[in-house]
Amino acid sequence: METLFSQQFLVEGGDFRNAGNASTQIKTILKQIGIPGEVIRRVAIAAYEAEMNMVMYAKRGVMTLRIEPMKVEISVEDEGPGIEDIELAMQEGYSTASPEIREMGFGAGMGLPNIKKNSDEFSIASTVGKGTQLSIRIRNRVVQSE
Amino acid sequence: MRLREICDTLKCEVMGGEDQLDMEIDVGCGADLMSDVLAFIKPNALMLTGLVNAQVVRTADIADVKAIVFVRGKKPDKDTIALAKEKGIPLLSTKLLMYESCGRLYAGGLRGGSEV
Numbered sequence: 001m002e003t004l005f006s007q008q009f010l011v012e013g014g015d016f017r018n019a020g021n022a023s024t025q026i027k028t029i030l031k032q033i034g035i036p037g038e039v040i041r042r043v044a045i046a047a048y049e050a051e052m053n054m055v056m057y058a059k060r061g062v063m064t065l066r067i068e069p070m071k072v073e074i075s076v077e078d079e080g081p082g083i084e085d086i087e088l089a090m091q092e093g094y095s096t097a098s099p100e101i102r103e104m105g106f107g108a109g110m111g112l113p114n115i116k117k118n119s120d121e122f123s124i125a126s127t128v129g130k131g132t133q134l135s136i137r138i139r140n141r142v143v144q145s146e
Numbered sequence: 147m148r149l150r151e152i153c154d155t156l157k158c159e160v161m162g163g164e165d166q167l168d169m170e171i172d173v174g175c176g177a178d179l180m181s182d183v184l185a186f187i188k189p190n191a192l193m194l195t196g197l198v199n200a201q202v203v204r205t206a207d208i209a210d211v212k213a214i215v216f217v218r219g220k221k222p223d224k225d226t227i228a229l230a231k232e233k234g235i236p237l238l239s240t241k242l243l244m245y246e247s248c249g250r251l252y253a254g255g256l257r258g259g260s261e262v
Contacts, residue, residue, distance in 0.1 A: 020204035027208065037189075041210055045184050048208040105180035105197045105205070114185045 005033065005067040011054045013080065016104070019055040023048035026065050026074070033067065039140055042118040043072050046136050049111040050076045056101050057081060058131065069140070071120070076134040083126040090116065090124075147171050147256045149213050149236060152192060155250050156215060156240040162227050163213070163236025171212055174256045176248045180205040187211065188259040194247050198222040200229050207233045217244045 007029065009022035027044040035043075047063065054061040058080030066073040083089045090112050097107020116122045121137040150167040153160065160167070175187045176194040180201060183193060189210040195202055198220045206214055213236040216222065221239050222230070230237050240247055252258065 016201070019201065020208065023208055024204070037210075041189060044208045048205070049184060104199055104201050105178060105183075105195075106201070108179045108181035110179075110181040110185045114181070117185070 001068045001070065003066055003068055005029070005065070007065050009063045009065070011051055011058075011061045011063060011078075013055060013058045013060050013078075015055060019052060020048060022063050023051045026063075029065065030067075030072065035067075035072065035140060039072065039138060042138050043074065043136075046115045046118040046138070047074050049115045050074065050134055050136070052106055053111050054078045054080070056097065056106065061131075067140075071140055072138050074134075074136040076136070077131065078133075079131045082128040082130055082132055083124075084128055086124055086126060147251070147254060149192075149238075151254070152213075152215070152251060152256070153238055155254050156238070156242055156247050158215065158238035158240045159221075161216075161222060161237040161239050162230050163234070166213075166234070166236045169212060169236070171256065173259050174248065174251050175211075175259055176217075176244050178244075183211075184209055186259065191259065192251075192256070194244060194251075196220055196244060198226060200226045202226070203229045203233060203235060203237075206230075206235050211235065213238065215240055215247065217242060217247045 030040045058078035061078030064075040092113045093109040095107045095109035101107040119136045120139045123135045126132040171192045172190040173188045174192045177183045193211045194215045216239045219241040
């Protein structure tokens, strides 16, 4: 499928000051392109959850936004501890967050399930000691109906 | 419900966005967990929270939250106020506790976002 737009965003682990910047930029780009509001909201929430996960747990990571006529895709690849038990990590309420993360209002074990909830297609792969990859695809409904 | 009415109902101090008090709010959401805000909040909502860090404003921006009320007399720092101004999100602060803040707004006609 033809890619209309693509951009990479670097995310630094532990950089809470800038946490959310990449997702905010993604949201702005989607608005400028004229993607429907409800699609933007789902992409922004999924991207932000993924970005916060990288800031909270990984050393660093890359988030790639790719816009195609029928869908918006966010690919995430981080260098970090990886996830030992993906099935467990996908359960609502399961979290390995530190007290510092919880004080900020995160680490409730809702992130990965919420990314999946906002995606039309979602996949996750992880290697312990290396890192985690996510693929998030959300259909661009208005373009589809034309 | 208009933000101005919310401000009066909760006897709020306006911390930012004085010029936006005429905006219309569709629904309310009280939460101290930003993870829960991201998972459950509806668009065009008022967020009531006891957290005051900058991540609250970033979360609000991502989730299309229209305005934030800090409960229990909490007040955000300068960085958080500056970020909210940049994002165009009004900030209010009330001395009321979370339960009473939500209760007064619900009684005044601001509905919640529960799907059951």
